[in-house]
Amino acid sequence: xxxxxxxPTTSASRTPRQVWTRARGIALALVILLAGAIxxxxxxxxxxxxxxxxxxxxxxxxxAVAELLSDxxxxxxxxxxxxxxxxxxxxxxxxxxxxxxxxxxxQKSLLRSTVADSGGRTIxxxxxxxxxxQLAPGVHADPATSLxxxxxxxxxxxxxxxxxxxxxGGLRYTTTHLDADECYPSQRLASLVRVxxxxxxxxxxxxxxxxxxxxxxxxxxxxSLALQLLGSRPHLVWYLPSLSDATTPDDERGFFxxxxxxxxxxxxxxxxxxxxxxxxxxxxxxxxxxERLPVAIRAxxxxxxxxxxxxxxxxxDRAATALRSTTRTRLAPLVxxxxxxxHTPEALLPALSTHLRGDGQFLHTLLFGxxxxxxxxxxxxxxxxxxxxxxxRRP
Numbered sequence: 001x002x003x004x005x006x007x008p009t010t011s012a013s014r015t016p017r018q019v020w021t022r023a024r025g026i027a028l029a030l031v032i033l034l035a036g037a038i039x040x041x042x043x044x045x046x047x048x049x050x051x052x053x054x055x056x057x058x059x060x061x062x063x064a065v066a067e068l069l070s071d072x073x074x075x076x077x078x079x080x081x082x083x084x085x086x087x088x089x090x091x092x093x094x095x096x097x098x099x100x101x102x103x104x105x106x107q108k109s110l111l112r113s114t115v116a117d118s119g120g121r122t123i124x125x126x127x128x129x130x131x132x133x134q135l136a137p138g139v140h141a142d143p144a145t146s147l148x149x150x151x152x153x154x155x156x157x158x159x160x161x162x163x164x165x166x167x168x169g170g171l172r173y174t175t176t177h178l179d180a181d182e183c184y185p186s187q188r189l190a191s192l193v194r195v196x197x198x199x200x201x202x203x204x205x206x207x208x209x210x211x212x213x214x215x216x217x218x219x220x221x222x223x224s225l226a227l228q229l230l231g232s233r234p235h236l237v238w239y240l241p242s243l244s245d246a247t248t249p250d251d252e253r254g255f256f257x258x259x260x261x262x263x264x265x266x267x268x269x270x271x272x273x274x275x276x277x278x279x280x281x282x283x284x285x286x287x288x289x290x291e292r293l294p295v296a297i298r299a300x301x302x303x304x305x306x307x308x309x310x311x312x313x314x315x316x317d318r319a320a321t322a323l324r325s326t327t328r329t330r331l332a333p334l335v336x337x338x339x340x341x342x343h344t345p346e347a348l349l350p351a352l353s354t355h356l357r358g359d360g361q362f363l364h365t366l367l368f369g370x371x372x373x374x375x376x377x378x379x380x381x382x383x384x385x386x387x388x389x390x391x392x393r394r395p
Contacts, residue, residue: 037266052098054078054124054238062238065226068217074231080242082107083261086334088237091119094230098209100127100135102241108134119199121232123214125209126171136203139180139193140170146186148209149218157194158166163225167216168192192281204229231289233388252334256313288382316378317371322369329386334392356391 025133050056052067054076066076078298079085082103089095091391095115097103103111112135115122129141129240146169160183172189175182182190184207191207206229211222230236310319325343334340335355341347353360366388372378 013138062212064214076236078238085239086114090120094121094233096123100131121205138176151184157181159228159305163221166221166225167210
């Protein structure tokens with residue numbers, strides 16, 4: 001038995017051009033979506049890189065205030081782990097926590113126990129309701145933010161009185177401490193709160209980080225207020241919480257708690273887009289609709305039309321397969337072989353050989369052989385199959 005030749009491309013096979021024509025719409029949408037995601041990621045990364053970092057000269061960095069503090073003899077040290085921040089807390093040190101909401105519950109508890117006994121100053125920048133009650137007990141964050149950015153002090157805190165109006169509008173706070181200073185009110189709620197500690201230190205809650213930004217330092221009384229809050233002690237420790245901060249199993253945070261909310265929303269949008277695309281494709285294809293033909297087409301015309309299609313596509317392999325399969329299906333019942341086994345050489349060929357007393361190898365090549373090499377061979381195959389069927393049907 002000769003090995004089967006490689007099947008040529010037929011009319012049923014899609015060309016690369018046809019595949020591209022059908023898929024280019026979806027591919028273009030995916031490219032646009034990916035490009036948009038990359039652009040948004042770059043823009044957001046540029047906006048966040050160096051934010052509130054005393055080493056950054058970006059508009060939202062804090063290099064300018066660090067330089068002014070250095071000119072006044074105040075040293076600035078940047079730390080990125082809770083352990084470093086707790087070790088550095090001391091009576092002669094100001095500890096600034098840049099993003100308190102980024103800390104876990106256990107980290108907040110450890111930090112609070114340290115700063116409460118340190119005797120120094122702790123500054124919490126834009127601490128939300130998820131962190132303020134742990135880091136500054138007795139102080140509560142209001143869910144609504146201030147509609148004004150520049151506010152007047154309206155309090156007796158000396159640093160605020162000397163600074164005057166400043167860009168402190170942001171989160172607003174209330175406190176149950178009777179000796180606390182509540183400054184820069186907006187709609188009767190303070191955006192800067194100073195709570196004295198029993199050990200001689202204090203905790204300052206700042207509702208907005210604007211007075212620390214490079215681009216805002218020269219506005220209003222921002223520079224004066226920032227220098228007085230951060231320069232009250234000779235040492236400043238600038239705590240920037242980061243992902244490298246050590247966590248323990250006690251931090252009950254799951255995988256989804258560690259993902260930014262933007263990624264969750266983005267994933268949901270992708271699922272919605274995929275569902276809409278599937279619905280669109282399904283509606284475009286539509287259900288099968290039966291259609292009554294205007295005229296009856298004779299079987300001979302159908303066979304002839306199909307044969308012409310095979311010839312135009314040079315699909316001799318498919319034509320030969322159709323001829324052999326139909327012949328085997330008709331021959332099997334005539335020689336006592338079930339139709340289900342008509343296409344199995346081990347079942348059909350022995351029965352045919354017994355019935356015809358013919359050459360088994362010839363029958364195998366005729367019924368299961370390779371595709372014909374040219375149109376002449378295909379015609380010869382059709383004639384031989386027809387002759388074989390007539391021979392089997394002969395009484």
